[in-house]
Amino acid sequence: MRVLIVDDEAPARDRLKRLLSEMEDCELSGEAGNGEQALQLCQQQHPDVLLLDVRMPGMSGIDVAQHLNALEDPPAVIFTTAYDEYALDAFEAEAIGYLLKPVRKEKLSKALRHAARISSTRIQQLKQKTQSDAPREHICARLGEQLRLIPVAQIRYFIAEQKYITVHHHKGTDLIDESLKDLSIEFDEDFVRIHRNALVAERAIASIERDAEGQYKVLLRDSDVTLPISRRHSAAVLRRLRGKSDD
Amino acid sequence: MTQPSAPAQPAQTSFHLPDFCAGNTTLAVVLIVELVALVLSTARQPFHNNFWVDLASTSLFLLWQGLISAAALCRARPYLLRLPASRAYGAALLLMLLAALIVAEAVYQLGNRFGLGFGVMSDVFPSSHAQFLLRTLAISFIVSCLALRYFHVSTEWRRSVELEAQARIRALQARIRPHFLFNSMNTIASLTRSDPERAEEAVEDLADLFRANLSEARAWIPLKEELEIARIYQRIEQLRLGDRLTVKWEIAELPMRTLVPSLLVQPLLENAVYHGIEPLPEGGTIVIAGGFDGERIELSVSNPLSNNIANLKRGHGIALDNIQQRLELAWPGNARVELQQTDELYRVVLHFPYQERHE
Numbered sequence A: 001m002r003v004l005i006v007d008d009e010a011p012a013r014d015r016l017k018r019l020l021s022e023m024e025d026c027e028l029s030g031e032a033g034n035g036e037q038a039l040q041l042c043q044q045q046h047p048d049v050l051l052l053d054v055r056m057p058g059m060s061g062i063d064v065a066q067h068l069n070a071l072e073d074p075p076a077v078i079f080t081t082a083y084d085e086y087a088l089d090a091f092e093a094e095a096i097g098y099l100l101k102p103v104r105k106e107k108l109s110k111a112l113r114h115a116a117r118i119s120s121t122r123i124q125q126l127k128q129k130t131q132s133d134a135p136r137e138h139i140c141a142r143l144g145e146q147l148r149l150i151p152v153a154q155i156r157y158f159i160a161e162q163k164y165i166t167v168h169h170h171k172g173t174d175l176i177d178e179s180l181k182d183l184s185i186e187f188d189e190d191f192v193r194i195h196r197n198a199l200v201a202e203r204a205i206a207s208i209e210r211d212a213e214g215q216y217k218v219l220l221r222d223s224d225v226t227l228p229i230s231r232r233h234s235a236a237v238l239r240r241l242r243g244k245s246d247d
Numbered sequence B: 001m002t003q004p005s006a007p008a009q010p011a012q013t014s015f016h017l018p019d020f021c022a023g024n025t026t027l028a029v030v031l032i033v034e035l036v037a038l039v040l041s042t043a044r045q046p047f048h049n050n051f052w053v054d055l056a057s058t059s060l061f062l063l064w065q066g067l068i069s070a071a072a073l074c075r076a077r078p079y080l081l082r083l084p085a086s087r088a089y090g091a092a093l094l095l096m097l098l099a100a101l102i103v104a105e106a107v108y109q110l111g112n113r114f115g116l117g118f119g120v121m122s123d124v125f126p127s128s129h130a131q132f133l134l135r136t137l138a139i140s141f142i143v144s145c146l147a148l149r150y151f152h153v154s155t156e157w158r159r160s161v162e163l164e165a166q167a168r169i170r171a172l173q174a175r176i177r178p179h180f181l182f183n184s185m186n187t188i189a190s191l192t193r194s195d196p197e198r199a200e201e202a203v204e205d206l207a208d209l210f211r212a213n214l215s216e217a218r219a220w221i222p223l224k225e226e227l228e229i230a231r232i233y234q235r236i237e238q239l240r241l242g243d244r245l246t247v248k249w250e251i252a253e254l255p256m257r258t259l260v261p262s263l264l265v266q267p268l269l270e271n272a273v274y275h276g277i278e279p280l281p282e283g284g285t286i287v288i289a290g291g292f293d294g295e296r297i298e299l300s301v302s303n304p305l306s307n308n309i310a311n312l313k314r315g316h317g318i319a320l321d322n323i324q325q326r327l328e329l330a331w332p333g334n335a336r337v338e339l340q341q342t343d344e345l346y347r348v349v350l351h352f353p354y355q356e357r358h359e
Helices: A010-021 A035-045 A061-068 A085-094 A105-114 A120-129 A180-186 A231-246 B023-044 B051-080 B085-113 B129-173 B178-194 B196-214 B223-244 B266-277 B309-330
Strands: A002-006 A027-032 A049-053 A076-081 A098-100 A138-143 A146-151 A155-160 A165-169 A172-176 A191-195 A198-201 A205-210 A216-220 A226-228 B220-222 B245-250 B259-261 B284-292 B296-304 B336-341 B345-353
Touching (some): A002 A035, A010 A027, A010 B178, A035 A061, A035 A146, A049 A061, A076 A085, A085 A120, A098 A105, A146 A165, A180 A198, A191 A231, A205 A231, A216 A231, B023 B129, B178 B196, B178 B266, B220 B223, B223 B259, B223 B266, B245 B266, B266 B284, B309 B336
Parallel strands (some): A002 A027, A002 A049
Antiparallel strands (some): A155 A165, A165 A172, A205 A216, A216 A226, B220 B259, B336 B345
C-alpha cells in the first residue's frame, strides 16, 4: 500500500513517516506540504491512500479531497486533524476515516486497512458542516489524466452547456463537472447569476446595456463578449450591481 | 483538590445583608425612613395646616427607629452571620421591632411627662398608650420586612454581579486554544525520537506556558515576565512552523518593570499566528513593537493578512473583546485597544499607563 502524506507542518509529516516505516505492508509514496503539491504528486505517483491534514494554508484538506474526485481513479483519503471541533463532529457523523494528532500507531494501521475513497456527496456534506462555508480558491478541471487548478480570481464567467459547465478564465476555457446552482451558492459573494445558464464574476462586468427589444445584456471587460440577462434575473442583477456601485 | 474552608463560615447559605455601619447603607436607611414618613403624613389627613409639623415629628420619630435599628444591626452583624439564613433574618426583624418599640415607648413617656404642657404639640404626642405601641409595631413590622427584603435583594444582586465579573476573568484566562495544545503535543511526539533535546525543551516550555495560564486570575506581573511568556509561546510555535514564522521584537523602549495583568501579549501573539501566519503557505513576519513616553505605554502586535477574509473575521473578535475587558478591569477608563487594518496588515495596539506598584 502506497501512502502520500500531506501536512503543512514538517514535524507532523516526520512523525507519520516514522510510523509508516514501522509498518510492514506500507510504503511511503511521497510527502506534500500543501494542497496544490498534494494534487500534483497524486497524478505523478498514484498513491493508494492519502493521509490528509484538514487545516492547511491555501487549499484545505477537504478542498483537496474534493479536487481528487475529479481523477479517474481517486485514492482513498484519511483525514488527520489536531483539533477542529466542527470538523470532528462532521467526521463522526459521516463515519469518514479520520485520525487525531498525535496519531497512535494502532489507530493508523487500522485506518489504513479500512481506508476507502470518499464520495463527492460526502465531501459536499462535510464541507457544509465544517468551517468551509468559505468558498474555494481554485476550481479543478480535468484534461484527460491531468488536473488543472483554475484560481477563482481569474474566472470571468461560467456557462452551463448540455452536461458540463464551461469555465471562461484569463487563460482560456475549461470544462468542469459541477452544477451551476451549487457554484452560484458557493461564490455568491463575487459572482452574479444573470441567466439560467450563466454565472458571471462581478469584477468582469464592464457595463449593462439594453437593446431595442428591451433585452438587457452584460458587456464584459477587456473583451467583446456580451451575455444576455434573462427576464427572470434582470431585476435582481440590476439591483445588485447598482447597490455595489453606490458604496 | 480541596479548598481550605474557614470554620466560621457556615453562613454560606444566603444571608445577604449589607454592612449597616457603612455610610451608604445608613444613607439608604435614612431615605427609606423619610419616604415612609412622607407616606404616613400624606395619608393621615387631607393636607392641613399642620402638615409640615406632622411630617417633621413623624420623621423624627421614624429616624430614631431607623437609626437605632441600623446601629443594632451593625453591632449584631457578626452574630447574625453565624446563624442559618432564615433565623438570621428573623433575628434581624426582631431587633428592628425592638428598636421601634423602645423608641415608641420613649416618645410616649416623653409626651406624657412634658408634651401635655405645650398646648400646640398636644396632637403630636399620642394619647392612648397600648394603641400607640401596637400601631407602631404593626407599621414597623411591615416596613422592616420590606426594607430587609430590599437590602437582601440588592446585596445579592451586587454579589452576583461581582461573582460574574470574577468568573469572566477566570474564563477569559483559561483560554489556550485546544488547537494549539494538540498541535504542540504532536510536534513533541515527533521530536522525542528525532531530536530528544528539543522535545525536552518543548515540554518545559509548554509547562511554563500552562503555569502562566493557570495562575491566579487577577495576577499582575512585570512586563518583562509577560514578554517572556510570549517568547516561550513563540519557541513552541517555531518548532512546528519552522521558517514560516518570523517574530520581530522591537521592544527596547519599553519599561520592563511596569506591571500588567498577566497574559496580555501572549494571546495577541497567538492570534497573530493563528490568523496571520498559519493561513499563509509561505508564512510571514509578526512584529511586536513598543513605545513609552514616560507615562503611557503603547504596545502593538501586527501580522500579515491572508486574503481569506472569511477566516479572519471569526476568531480575532473574541480574543480582542476579551483583552479589552481585562484592560478595562485593570485600568478603568485609562486603557484601550486600537485596531488598525490595511490591505496587507492587521495591527492591534494596546494603550495603558505605566504602573510600578499595584495596590
